[in-house]
Amino acid sequence: GAGVSQTPSNKVTEKGKYVELRCDPISGHTALYWYRQSLGQGPEFLIYFQGTGAADDSGLPNDRFFAVRPEGSVSTLKIQRTERGDSAVYLCASSLGKEAFFGQGTRLTVV
Amino acid sequence: LAKTTQPISMDSYEGQEVNITCSHNNIATNDYITWYQQFPSQGPRFIIQGYKTKVTNEVASLFIPADRKSSTLSLPRVSLSDTAVYYCLANYGGATNKLIFGTGTLLAVQP
Numbered sequence A: 001g002a003g004v005s006q007t008p009s010n011k012v013t014e015k016g017k018y019v020e021l022r023c024d025p026i027s028g029h030t031a032l033y034w035y036r037q038s039l040g041q042g043p044e045f046l047i048y049f050q051g052t053g054a055a056d057d058s059g060l061p062n063d064r065f066f067a068v069r070p071e072g073s074v075s076t077l078k079i080q081r082t083e084r085g086d087s088a089v090y091l092c093a094s095s096l097g098k099e100a101f102f103g104q105g106t107r108l109t110v111v
Numbered sequence B: 001l002a003k004t005t006q007p008i009s010m011d012s013y014e015g016q017e018v019n020i021t022c023s024h025n026n027i028a029t030n031d032y033i034t035w036y037q038q039f040p041s042q043g044p045r046f047i048i049q050g051y052k053t054k055v056t057n058e059v060a061s062l063f064i065p066a067d068r069k070s071s072t073l074s075l076p077r078v079s080l081s082d083t084a085v086y087y088c089l090a091n092y093g094g095a096t097n098k099l100i101f102g103t104g105t106l107l108a109v110q111p
Helices: none
Strands: A005-007 A010-013 A019-024 A031-037 A044-050 A053-056 A065-068 A075-079 A088-095 A100-102 A106-110 B009-013 B018-023 B031-038 B045-050 B053-056 B061-064 B070-075 B084-092 B105-110
Touching (some): A005 A088, A019 A088, A019 A106, A075 A088, A100 B045, B009 B018, B018 B084, B018 B105, B045 B053, B045 B070, B070 B084
Parallel strands (some): A010 A106
Antiparallel strands (some): A031 A044, A031 A088, A044 A053, A088 A100, B018 B070, B031 B084, B084 B105
16 A cells, blocks of 8 residues: 655755645554654654644744644645755654654755 | 663674664653664664563564663564664654654664
8 A cells, every 4th residue: 555655755945945845644544743864863753743733843943844734634844944954854654553654755955 | 751772883694683782771661662674765664562571573573671671673584685774762652652763773784
């Protein structure tokens, strides 16, 4: 079956621009997560949705980052006024139980 | 959340058994131990989860002693394709909420 799908796979943007990253979770998975991974580091938690609501957004680094999941399925991570330090791989995962299924990520490069 | 400590890297040869030890001295009563595997340019993949004693699946075994202050992931007869980063996590109730990844152990399998 289909896994977690993330689009685009790569995104290059200029400093100061706005970007949206999309995540299509596995059908039926109620929990959805966003992580950010820098080179040589493990994934860093950003936000967790249970259904449509953000159950835990304590990992969002600042108010330039925002995520939505309006219908409890697809989620969009939005980054305003991008900075070069936002460059990383953004990973999405979904889950029904003890196992989180990750997508391949979106590599964001801010130039 | 319990902090986990694991070696930064390990080397092995094809056909050998590999044991990666993780230290978690302040693990909480309700924490489970979970291991994920990550290949380059991919998201992490769930390997195994346990609470105590021994758990085995088709991929690996997980040994957790009675005091639960450490755990060992055992990979039988590794192949080149097992070269990856392996993460040890302590997660509350074994759930996928807010997984905390460290820097992991880079396992390099040589022919």
